[in-house]
Amino acid sequence: DVKVTQSSRYLVKRTGEKVFLECVQDMDHENMFWYRQDPGLGLRLIYFSYDVKMKEKGDIPEGYSVSREKKERFSLILESASTNQTSMYLCASSPLVRVTEAFFGQGTRLTVV
C-alpha cells in the first residue's frame, strides 16, 4: 500500500517560532508537493520539488521555504510563524512523468497563536 506520511496531524505553535513540517513517501516518486488548504479557497501550491535538492516556487511561497535532501523526504519550513499561516497543510508525491497523478498525506492542521 502506497504511503505519504506527514509527521504530525495537529500542531500548535507560537508566533515567531520556526516550524518544520515533515513529509515522507515510500513510492520512489520524483515529484513532491506542499499545499495549504483554507476554507473556500481550495488547495494552493506553496512549493514543489522534482528531484533531490531541486525546488520550485508555487503560487504562494512567501513566508515558507523547503528542503529536499533525500528523495523520499520533503520538508516545509516556516521561518517565523505568523497567525495567517494557520491552515491545513497537505503533502503529495507523484511520478515524474505522471505529475498530476498525485498521492496525498493525511494533512497537518497547524494553528499559530
Add this chain to the structure above:
Amino acid sequence: KQEVTQIPAALSVPEGENLVLNCSFTDSAIYNLQWFRQDPGKGLTSLLLIQSSQREQTSGRLNASLDKSSGRSTLYIAASQPGDSATYLCAVSPDSNYQLIWGAGTKLIIKP
C-alpha cells in the same frame, strides 16, 4: 488564468438518492481533470481522472463527465450511502508538466 469553481459548497441528501456534483473551469485548454475525495484526517484520494480527449470515466457507483467546450465536469453518484459523506474536490491540469489547479470543494452529507 485558470479558475476552478465548485457549486454548491455543501450538499445534504437522503440516503439512496442519485446526485450530481458540479465543477466548472474558465479555460478549456486542459490536459486532464480529476475528482478527489477528502475525508477528515485521511488526506485526499483520487477517484477518477479524465484525460482531455475523453468524455467520461466510471468507477463503481461513480461516473465523471467532461465537457471541455463548456468548461464543465460533473460527478454523478448513484444510490448514495452514508459512507459517501466527504468533501469532493475537482482539479484541472493545464498540461502534463504542471501542477493541479483546485476547486474549493463540495461538502457532501448523506443522511441515513
